[in-house]
Amino acid sequence: MKTILTVTSPDLDDTDLKLAATLCEEHGAHLAVLVVKLAAAPPIGGYAAIVSDAWLQEREADKASLKERTAAVSDLLATLSISADVSSDYPEEPWVDDIVGRRARYADLTLVGPQLLRGGILKSKVIAGALFSSGKPLLLVPRGSSPTLRPRRVVVGWDSSLEASNAVASALDILSTAEDVRLLLVDPVEGESGQGAEPGADAAAYLARHGVRVTVDRRPSQGRSIAAVLRQHAVDTAAELLVIGAYGHSRLEERIFGGVTKSMIDEPPLPILMAR
Known part of the structure; x- marks a missing residue:
């Protein structure tokens, strides 16, 4: 296991990142972080023209939060003693699993920690992408556990x-x-x-x-x-x-x-x- 991928978002804290970093330290592995913010769905129906400005403003706010979170992750990774990289994406919901799957192909393992396991669309998309689109294994880490890749x-x-x-x-x-x-x-x-x-x-x-x-x-x-x-x-x-x-x-x-x-x-x- 020389590359471990984890996925975070502007709505999550650093819990999963730190768990993944600990595993990377344990194995001398590289940590890859993907920061994802689900794109605001476009307005549909008779009110689309009226709310389009609000939708555009929401998208701009999303992009700003994504940029801020990505910068914060970069700052955190810079304090660690492991090699690491961070990338970001702002996909619409139907494409998230494909994006995660493509990124996971270049890792040996995708870690889904307790923050992401709390639920929501991103959880299901990350798990689906890792399992169905990468050909690589997935590690689920529930709250309160201490994961290791050298279990007894x-x-x-x-x-x-x-x-x-x-x-x-x-x-x-x-x-x-x-x-x-x-x-x-x-x-x-x-x-x-x-x-x-x-x-x-x-x-x-x-x-x-x-x-x-x-x-x-x-x-x-x-x-x-x-x-x-x-x-x-x-x-x-x-x-x-x-x-x-x-x-x-x-x-x-x-x-x-x-x-x-x-x-x-x-x-x-x-x-x-x-x-x-």
Whole structure:
């Protein structure tokens, strides 16, 4: 992990920046900061001509706040002992995820900290851009946690999916230095059309070849959601990081019916590394 990206805005404080800076110091990595302000939507309808002046004034105020925030971030970065850069953008809402995704392609990891996790459009756009448009992993850091890319204990949510496989591949450097990695399978299905004759064995062998100290844990859901089982297992094993594949179902299905990814994004119980 030699480049870590984080996204901020004029509406957020420096909490996420400082968390990302700490991780960069830990790894000797470069910190890339993208400052985003969502562009004011243009007026529509019969009153458009009347309010157009107000809209233009709002846009000018937005640009001024974006410039001010970008300068403040630059000043903060100048006080740090790490290499860093800052860029800014003033996109309309539909294009934010594309912009974030393109920027994230030049980083090894995108960090979404507690400030951005508070909610809003920017949160969803940054997460979507990082997961769907960058090909790189995302690290969610909830309030009160101390993230590290050298955790001692890690839980990996494993279901033999492409998304889970990509998440594990993205986290190999992290997993190989951990003292205890638990590969958790919830309601595993045996057989060739499921997760093999011994669910989890193939994944554990793959990880072991990379020097990962891995244990396979199989747990029944017993009427609980998979997200609830993952959360409880992370607590039971005192995990410092959870690694999961993201959006095994479509985003529409997740939004309508719920799912592990949505649940974890809404309420991350600990730092979570996601990839798809």
